[in-house]
Amino acid sequence: MSDIAKLEIDGKVYELPVFIGSENEKAIDISKLRDLTGCITLDSGYKNTGATKSSITFLDGEEGILHYRGYKIEELAEKATFLEVSYLLIYGELPTIHELKDFEANIKKHTLVHEDMKRFFEAYPAQAHPMGVLSSMISSLSTFYPESLDPNRSEAKKNLTVCRLIAKLPTLAAWAYKNSMRHPLMYPRNEYNYCQNFLYMMFAMPTEDYKLDPVVVDALNKLLILHADHEQNCSTSTVRIVGSSQANLYSTVSAGISALWGPLHGGANQEVIEMLEAIHEDGGNVDKWVTKAKDKNDPFRLMGFGHRVYKNFDPRAKIIKKTCDDVLEKLGVQDPLLEIAKKLEKVALEDEYFRSRNLYPNVDFYSGIIYKAIGIPTEMFTVMFALGRLPGWIAQWKEMTEHKEPIGRPRQIYVGKRVREYVDIGKR
Ligand code: SDX
Numbered sequence: 228m229s230d231i232a233k234l235e236i237d238g239k240v241y242e243l244p245v246f247i248g249s250e251n252e253k254a255i256d257i258s259k260l261r262d263l264t265g266c267i268t269l270d271s272g273y274k275n276t277g278a279t280k281s282s283i284t285f286l287d288g289e290e291g292i293l294h295y296r297g298y299k300i301e302e303l304a305e306k307a308t309f310l311e312v313s314y315l316l317i318y319g320e321l322p323t324i325h326e327l328k329d330f331e332a333n334i335k336k337h338t339l340v341h342e343d344m345k346r347f348f349e350a351y352p353a354q355a356h357p358m359g360v361l362s363s364m365i366s367s368l369s370t371f372y373p374e375s376l377d378p379n380r381s382e383a384k385k386n387l388t389v390c391r392l393i394a395k396l397p398t399l400a401a402w403a404y405k406n407s408m409r410h411p412l413m414y415p416r417n418e419y420n421y422c423q424n425f426l427y428m429m430f431a432m433p434t435e436d437y438k439l440d441p442v443v444v445d446a447l448n449k450l451l452i453l454h455a456d457h458e459q460n461c462s463t464s465t466v467r468i469v470g471s472s473q474a475n476l477y478s479t480v481s482a483g484i485s486a487l488w489g490p491l492h493g494g495a496n497q498e499v500i501e502m503l504e505a506i507h508e509d510g511g512n513v514d515k516w517v518t519k520a521k522d523k524n525d526p527f528r529l530m531g532f533g534h535r536v537y538k539n540f541d542p543r544a545k546i547i548k549k550t551c552d553d554v555l556e557k558l559g560v561q562d563p564l565l566e567i568a569k570k571l572e573k574v575a576l577e578d579e580y581f582r583s584r585n586l587y588p589n590v591d592f593y594s595g596i597i598y599k600a601i602g603i604p605t606e607m608f609t610v611m612f613a614l615g616r617l618p619g620w621i622a623q624w625k626e627m628t629e630h631k632e633p634i635g636r637p638r639q640i641y642v643g644k645r646v647r648e649y650v651d652i653g654k655r
Contacts, residue, residue, distance in 0.1 A: 236264050250285055277459075278467065279632065280643070283316060283622050284458040288536035293543065295456060296320070304546050309451040310334065310421050313393060313618035316456050317625060324399075331420070338424065339395035341371045344399075349373045349404040357403040358488040359612045365401045368392070368483035378473035388476050389621055395616055397549045401428035407606075412510045422447045430602060433474070443556040443601045449550055450594060454612050456619025457590075460535075461618075462486040462493065463623050468635035472623040475549050483620045484613050490530070493612040495591040495600070499531035503564040503595075506571070511563075521580040526643065529575060531592030538585035547593040551600075561599045566587045568593060585647035 232243045232255045241263050244256045254277045261267050270276045285294045295301040296315050303312050307321075314322040322330060341538050347367065368391065369375055375388045377604045402412050405428070421612040422444045427626055431437035440592035457463065470479040487493035506516050534541055551565060572588055575581045591612075598608050 236266060239264075245269055246280070247423055248280070250287070253587075257499070261638070267640070269640060270629055272535075273464075274469065277305060277460070277614070278464060278635075279627065279630075281458060281510025281626060282319070283626060284456045284619070286536060287537050288459055288534070291537060291539040292540045293457075297477075300453065300542055303547060304449050305453050307452060308420070309448050309615075310393075310456070312452045312455050313621075316618045316622040317389065332480050333390045334394040334421070335417045337359065337391045338398055338417070339369075340395050340398055340402075344371070345412065348412075351403075351406060353407050353409060355403075355407065356488075357400065357407065358484060358494075358613070359394075360403040360406070361400055361480045361483040361610055361613060362488070364403070364584060365392070365396065365484060366478045368395065369475045369477035372422075372477070375475045375477060381591045385476075385625075389625075392476065392480060392621065393617060396614060397425040398428060400607070400614055403426060403610070404429055404604065409525055412611050420444075422451070422517065426601075442554060445596055446550060446554045450547070450597060450611065451615040453590065454594075456616070456622060459623075460492070461489070462626055463620060464621045466624050467632075469629050470627055471633075471635045472634060476621070476624060479624055480617065480620055483616070487613055488609055489562050493591075493616070495589070496528050496595045496608040496612060499568075499591050500595040500599060502530045503567050503571075506567050509571075511567055512566065513574050517571070517578060520575075521578070527585070531583075531588055531595075532575060532581070532601070533584070533586040534589045536588060537589065539589045541589040543590040544588040544592055547590065547597065548588070551593050551596050554597050558600055562596060564599070565593075565596050567595060 230245045230247065232245050234241045235244060241261065245257050245295050246625075248254075257268060268276070283296060285297075286292060295303060298315065298321070303315075305455060307315075311322060311327055311333055314327065331414050344364065345365065366588060371386065371393065375383060377384070380388075398415055405412050411433055413431045413433070415424050419427055419439075422628060426439060426443060426447065427437055434578060439501065451551045459467075462483040462622065466483040469482040470476070474482075490498045501518075502505075506513060509515070510528070515525070517529070519525045519527040520532075529533070554560075555562060575586070580586075595605070595608050598611055599605070603611060
């Protein structure tokens with residue numbers, strides 16, 4: 228394969244370098260295109276545009292492959308812990324047992340949030356969506372740690388902010404839920420691991436002992452790993468572009484949380500359950516809803532289906548679907564929504580409309596059924612996605628800053644009015 232691409236414009240031929248990655252992906256480097264030709268490229272939604280060279284996550288949409296730093300997602304989901312995978316994504320290698328113990332101990336030191344932040348929660352209405360609370364709370368952390376605003380902070384200070392974020396996000400997420408229930412806030416306990424602590428802060432009450440279910444803890448660990456990173460998706464691209472202005476990491480991650488909230492992105496897991504509940508209430512007539520999803524005049528889409536990159540099964544959806552069966556069986560939960568989801572998947576995947584567009588279940592299609600079975604309320608589903616995606620956002624931000632990438636500033640083609648004179652309307 229030649230490492231040169233030729234482009235002819237107005238009869239002149241330009242040669243552009245072709246960059247080939249470690250998995251033989253190819254990109255035409257257009258960084259000098261405008262200087263050379265006076266032209267820019269146009270690519271709405273960046274469907275064909277690479278924003279960076281990254282060593283963090285590799286995914287192959289055609290083959291349904293997903294690797295974190297070269298490790299298969301199937302292996303990590305089965306054998307690793309979420310903090311082990313977080314370390315891998317952020318620092319590039321799986322930790323030794325000592326590195327992992329240090330990382331876990333460091334995080335345990337920072338799980339509490341400043342007592343003044345409790346007053347913030349009291350100002351929110353009970354029905355406040357937890358994603359709105361979380362994005363504000365995470366950005367507000369920067370006001371309690373002003374040293375995080377220094378773009379030239381030392382490695383040690385950068386790592387302290389990383390640990391504070393990983394440690395405090397579960398506390399703030401659980402408190403957003405407790406506050407919405409007007410229940411007493413539960414403080415983190417250091418005898419618990421990361422997933423146990425989150426479940427404790429979510430569901431324990433001061434009046435009784437809380438019994439952790441290992442099936443639930445394991446399911447949460449797996450779900451968080453499966454959501455940990457996904458290369459240059461919408462929210463990660465948001466983190467990279469906000470971080471490229473040298474904004475502090477707290478507000479950079481807060482921007483990522485806001486982008487993730489959208490129903491076309493991380494908000495889809497909440498939409499999937501609401502869709503399945505609507506189908507269930509409508510008598511479970513799956514064919515009717517598949518027809519609606521295909522109707523161009525109907526805004527309804529099959530939530531949890533389709534993906535910008537996967538044109539085959541999302542490998543995460545395969546693992547989550549299997550985990551669904553395991554967890555519900557172990558918990559003795561019979562959820563009619565799971566049967567509806569499986570029927571919906573079967574009908575859709577036999578339908579020409581979905582097959583011709585390569586629309587398969589994505590990570591959000593089955594995840595909500597597990598969250599529901601382990602007691603997570605629907606409005607908290609996208610918060611769970613954010614909890615999982617945090618190490619990926621941090622890793623991508625860290626890579627962008629270490630590569631000293633320039634501030635993100637795309638160009639445009641102007642299609643508005645040509646220059647015209649101002650006419651006074653006789654105001655004076
Ligand atoms: C995530 O990027 C990532 O990696 C994201 C993510 C991550 O880990 O970060 O994987 C997480 O965001 C998963 C996606 C969750 N979103 C949903 O489940 C919402 C439903 N899905 C769609 O809205 C859609 O599939 C997207 C947004 C996911 C992808 O949209 P694209 O790539 O812009 O594709 P498109 O909208 O151009 O669709 C192509 C065609 C269109 O039909 P035609 O114009 O060709 O006739 O497929 C149709 C669309 O109408 N289509 C759907 C559909 N998804 C696409 N039709 C019905 N139901 C759907 N779900």
